[in-house]
Amino acid sequence: MNIIVCVKQVPDAKDVRLDPKTNTLAREGVESIMNPYDRHALEEAVAIKEQLGGVVTVLTMGPPQAEAVLREAIACGADEGVLVSDRAFAGADTWATSYTLAKAVQTIGAFDLILCGKQAIDGDTAQVGPGLACRLRLPFAACVQKTRAVTAEAIEVERMMDDGFDVLRLPLPALMTVVKDVNEPRVASLKGKMKAKKAEIKRFSAADIGADPQCIGLAGSPTQVVRVFSPEPRGDRKVFTGNVAEQVDQLVECLKAHL
Known part of the structure; x- marks a missing residue:
């Protein structure tokens, strides 16, 4: 089973700041981490490999320092x-x-399954996984909360829905994005860390992958951020005090005044 896991290096959510001049996230001086949802995708891939055998390849697009999340992934299996x-x-x-x-x-090259986190915490669009599946013309399932069974020919999963879950059976090769409920990511072992330190990371440039210059970066992006701003306060705020019943009474009186 050849599995590809797409991961992303993102700013730590507790340190996220916006740069009003560039309309992008301010990354300088901010700690970078592996996208939390991608950790679960990685864990699921490693678990499947342990069950059926095979190779797990971790793929990321980013600046040179994004190599750190690849070594972290190798340390985890x-x-x-x-x-x-x-x-x-x-x-x-x-x-x-x-x-x-x-x-x-x-x-x-050849693969049987691609795994992605549901979304990246620095964008929250949840579009890249499904977009990748469409580009590669693969069957896919988004928001997978459990892998029920996997063979060399197909994978059966539970897809999270608002009112429960759907059970889907995807013929391989396929792609799926996972939510945090799917598993509990493992902690890297000392042996894994030693392996990661010595691992050779492959590097692809735009030329290496045969990318059309008009389809990448800003030139290939039909959407661009025009402005970034913090919402302005929406008028007066009122704090209710007391126990729950007292706060409810105060809320009701406040709402009556605006009817």
């Missing part, structure tokens, strides 16, 4: 790491990102 990095990729939206990742996957 992945076998190989691929960094897709080129200045030409800068400013990519989800459309251009899914195109770039699709070209990278095609460059890597």
